[in-house]
Structure formats: structure tokens, C-alpha cells
Amino acid sequence: MAGSAPVAVQETTTEIARWQDAVSRSFVPLTVHTPAGADFHARLEGRVSDGVLFSTVRATAHAVERTPAHIVTSPGDYVKLTLQLAGTGILIQDDRTALLAPGDIVLYDTSRPYTLEFGADLAAVVVMFPHRMIDVDAETLHDLTAVRIRGEEGFARAVSHFLAGLATALPTLDGPTGLRITHNTMDLIATMVGSELRGGAWGDPGAELLFRIDSYINANLRRPDLGPETIAAANYISTRYLHSLFQRRGTTVSQWVRERRLEHVRRDLIDPRRRGDGIAAIATSWGFVDASHFSKVFRAHVGTSPTAYRAAGGQAAVRG
Numbered sequence: 001m002a003g004s005a006p007v008a009v010q011e012t013t014t015e016i017a018r019w020q021d022a023v024s025r026s027f028v029p030l031t032v033h034t035p036a037g038a039d040f041h042a043r044l045e046g047r048v049s050d051g052v053l054f055s056t057v058r059a060t061a062h063a064v065e066r067t068p069a070h071i072v073t074s075p076g077d078y079v080k081l082t083l084q085l086a087g088t089g090i091l092i093q094d095d096r097t098a099l100l101a102p103g104d105i106v107l108y109d110t111s112r113p114y115t116l117e118f119g120a121d122l123a124a125v126v127v128m129f130p131h132r133m134i135d136v137d138a139e140t141l142h143d144l145t146a147v148r149i150r151g152e153e154g155f156a157r158a159v160s161h162f163l164a165g166l167a168t169a170l171p172t173l174d175g176p177t178g179l180r181i182t183h184n185t186m187d188l189i190a191t192m193v194g195s196e197l198r199g200g201a202w203g204d205p206g207a208e209l210l211f212r213i214d215s216y217i218n219a220n221l222r223r224p225d226l227g228p229e230t231i232a233a234a235n236y237i238s239t240r241y242l243h244s245l246f247q248r249r250g251t252t253v254s255q256w257v258r259e260r261r262l263e264h265v266r267r268d269l270i271d272p273r274r275r276g277d278g279i280a281a282i283a284t285s286w287g288f289v290d291a292s293h294f295s296k297v298f299r300a301h302v303g304t305s306p307t308a309y310r311a312a313g314g315q316a317a318v319r320g
Contacts, residue, residue, distance in 0.1 A: 005048075005051060006026060006027065006046075006048050006051070006052075006053035006078070006128050007025050007026050007046075007048065007053075008026070008046045008047050008048045008053070009022050009025055009026035009044055009046050009055075010044065010045050010046070011042075011043070011044045012041075012042070012043045012044075013041070013042060013043075014039075014040055014041045014042075015040075016032055016034055016040060016062075019032055019040070019042050019044075019059075019062075020032040022044050023044065023064060026044060026046050026053065026055060027053070027055075027080070027110075027126070027128055028066065028070070028074060028076045028078065028110045028128075029066070029070045029073070029074045030064045030065060030066050030070065031064070031065045031066075031067065031070070032062055032063070032064055032065075033062065033063045033064075033065065034060075034061070034062045034063075035061055035062075038060065038061060039060065040059075040060050040062065041059065041060055042057070042058065042059035042060065042062070043056075043057070043058045043059070044056070044057055045170055046170070047170050047171070047173040047174070047178070049173050049174075049178045049179055049181070049182040050179055050182050050183070050267075050270070050314060051129070051130055051133075052127065052128070052129040052130075052133070052182050052185070052186065053126075053127065053128040053129070054125070054126075054127055054166065054170060054173055054182075054185075055125070055126045055127075055128075055170075056123070056124070056125055056126075056167045056170065057122065057123070057124045057125075057126060058122060058123050059118065059122045060120055060121070060122070061118060061119055061120045061122070062117075062118055062122075063115060063116065063117040063118065064115070064116050065113075065114075065115045065116075066110065066113055066114050066115075067113055068113055070113075071110075071111065071112070071113065075111065076110040076111065077110075077111060077130060077131045077132075078109075078110040078111075078128050078129065078130060078131065079107060079108070079109055079110070079128070079129055079130075079131055079134070079141065080107070080108050080109075080110060080126060080127070080128045081105060081106070081107050081126070081127045081128075081129075081189060082100070082105070082106050082108075082116070082124050082125070082126050083103075083104075083105050083124060083125040083126075083127075083151065083159075083160055083163045083164065084100040084101060084102050084103065084104045084105075084106075084123075084124050084151075085102060085123035085124055085125060085164060085167065086102055086121055086122065086123035086124075087102070087118060087119045087120060087121045087122040087123060087124075088100060088101060088118070088119040089104075089106075089116060089117065089118050089119070089122070089124070090115075090116070090117040091106050091108060091114065091115070091116050091117075091146050092114060092115045092116075092146060093108045093109070093112060093113070093114035093115075093145050093146040094112065094142060094145050094146055096145070096146035096147065097146065098146045098147060098148040099148060100148060103150070103151035103152055103160055104148055104149065104150060104151050105148075105149040105150075105151050105156055105159065105160060105192075106146065106147070106148060106149065107141070107144055107145055107146075107147070107149075107193070108145050108146060109131075109138070109141065109142070109145055110128075111138075112145075114146070125163045125164065125166065125167045127163070127185065127189070129186060129189075132259070132263055133186050133190075133263065134186065134189060134190040134193055135190060135214065135218045135260055135263070136190070136193055136194070136197075136211075136214065137210065137214060137249060139207065139210075139249065140197065140207055140210060140211050140214065141193070143197065143207065144193065144196055144197060147196075149192070149196060154195060154196075154199070155191060155192050155195045156192050156195075156196070158188065158192075159188050159189060159192045162185070162188060163185075166181070166185070176272035179270060179271065179272065180271070180272065180273070183267055183271065194215065197211055198211075206245070209235070209237075209245070210245055210249070212235060213231060213235050213242070213245070216231060216234050216235060217231060217256070217257055217260060218260065221257070221260055221261050221264065221286060221287055222285060222286055222287055223287060224287045224289050226257060226287060227253075227254070227257075228242055228243065228253045228254070231253060257287075258297060259301065261286045261287050261288065262297065262298060262301045262302075264286050265282055265283055265286050265288070265294075265298065265306075266298075266301075266302060266309070266314070268282045268285075268286075269282060269306060269309060269310040269314070270309075270310065270313055270314040279306045279307065279310065283298075283306070294306075
């Protein structure tokens with residue numbers, strides 16, 4: 001199961017072993033714990049669209065745990081979002097604890113251990129998606145994991161209500177309509193994450209600066225002249241310091257910009273609304289001015305050519 005993609009699983013059971021198998025196949029490998037002697041029943045329904053898993057969970061009291069051993073044998077670069085619909089929950093990750101009531105939202109990262117405990121009469125929506133789909137660096141997102149996001153406040157209110165409505169419409173997440181819903185959902189989640197990070201208290205000034213830089217990059221990806229000098233000047237720092245920040249992140253400025261652009265091109269290539277647009281036009285709209293260079297970096301990112309990727313409806317393993 002190492003590195004496996006999310007799987008759409010439908011399961012209704014009263015057996016702990018079957019439930020552990022179902023959640024491990026659908027999400028990432030997990031261990032399930034239940035109160036001693038308690039009756040157990042659970043239901044999981046899921047759909048996968050463009051690598052994003054949408055699921056609803058209804059169950060009696062239990063806990064799921066992702067341990068270091070799970071991560072070693074099944075690494076996964078995914079973010080999970082849980083919207084609590086009914087019952088209570090407790091999420092523990094990164095030395096933080098989030099207490100969840102109905103309407104609350106929480107984020108957590110499958111690349112690090114976590115424990116999620118649910119009370120009786122649980123109902124929740126869980127969205128699991130590749131980290132690359134929200135244009136936020138993993139270390140930046142670290143400041144938001146296991147933090148309770150109140151679903152009735154700020155932009156999170158729109159996300160909470162949208163996901164609650166989506167819970168009853170999972171069967172529609174197929175085909176072109178499902179793809180549009182998926183991308184709209186990811187845009188909403190990305191906007192909420194940005195809003196929460198901007199409104200939060202930063203313990204590390206460097207992390208806050210990087211977030212501002214990322215926000216500038218994301219807002220200007222369509223500019224062909226977007227480069228280190230432009231980015232540094234817009235954020236009132238030297239180009240040398242900008243390069244040092246990205247070096248600590250384990251990448252380069254140019255690589256980060258390129259990967260963000262490639263992800264947007266990838267989405268547009270399979271978007272039904274852009275079916276009539278040529279591949280070159282889509283690439284150019286995201287700042288790629290050299291067709292030969294674009295084709296080369298897209299193949300390296302996705303594993304196939306832009307033409308083949310579009311023809312297959314996006315059925316390829318993204319490498320970036």
C-alpha cells in the first residue's frame with residue numbers, strides 16, 4: 001500500500017477489522033481503536049475525482065491512529081480536512097490538540113503521526129487531497145494543522161456549508177461535473193487556508209515572510225516575467241535573501257514557480273470548460289512562453305506529454 005492513491009470505498013460494518021481495512025484502503029493505513037465492550041457500527045462512502053477523495057463517515061465512538069510505522073511503510077503526501085457534522089472529535093498532531101464540535105473544521109497531514117478520536121453518533125465529511133493542490137508550502141501549513149477552525153466564522157463558514165451540502169451529493173462526483181466541483185472545492189479550501197494563515201499569530205517571522213512571498217507568486221503566476229528579481233523587489237528583500245529562503249525549503253525559486261504553474265496547466269487541460277482551448281494557449285496563459293520547454297517540464301512533472309494527458313482525461317501519476 002506504500003504511496004497508494006486514495007480509493008473510493010463504500011463500507012457498512014459492525015466489525016472493527018473490516019472498518020480498519022476500509023479506512024486504510026480509502027485514506028492511508030491507520031490503526032482503529034474502540035472502547036472495550038462497546039457495540040460498534042460504521043459507514044463509509046467515498047468518491048475520488050482528480051486525485052481528491054471526498055467521503056462521509058458515520059460511526060459510533062472510536063479512534064484512528066497514524067503511527068511512524070505506518071508512515072515508513074506507506075508514505076503519503078496528503079492533507080486531510082475533516083468537517084464535523086455531528087458528535088465530537090479530538091485531533092492530536094504536532095503537539096497540538098483540537099477539540100471539535102459540529103460545524104468545526106480541522107486540517108492534518110498524513111506525512112506525520114496523528115490521532116483522531118470520535119465520540120458517539122459521529123458524522124463527518126473528510127476530504128483528502130495531494131499537498132500540491134493548495135499552493136501552500138508544507139512547513140507553512142504546519143502552523144495550521146490540529147488547529148480548530150470554527151465553521152461559523154469568516155470564510156470557513158462558506159467552506160463548511162459547501163462541504164455539508166456536498167455530503168449528500170457524493171454520487172454526482174463523476175465525470176465533467178464532478179471535476180468542476182472538485183476544482184471549485186480545492187479553490188475554496190485553498191482560500192480558507194490562506195485566510196486562516198493571514199489571520200493567525202506567527203511564531204516564526206521567516207514563515208510569515210515566506211507565506212507573503214507565496215501569496216504574491218500565486219497571484220502573479222500568469223506573468224511571463226515572474227522571476228526571482230521581480231518577486232524579491234515586490235517583497236522588499238534582496239534576491240540573495242530570497243534564494244536563501246527557498247534553499248532552506250529544499251527547492252529553488254524557479255522550481256517553485258514552475259511547479260505551481262504546471263499544476264494550474266494540468267487542471268486546465270482536463271477542465272471541460274477549456275476543452276476548446278489549445279494546449280499552447282493554456283500553457284501561455286500560465287506564463288510558459290517556450291512551447292518546447294513547457295512540453296519537457298510537463299512530461300517530467302506528470303509522466304506523459306500534455307497531449308496524452310489531456311486525451312486520457314488526466315489519468316497519469318503526477319510526480320511533482
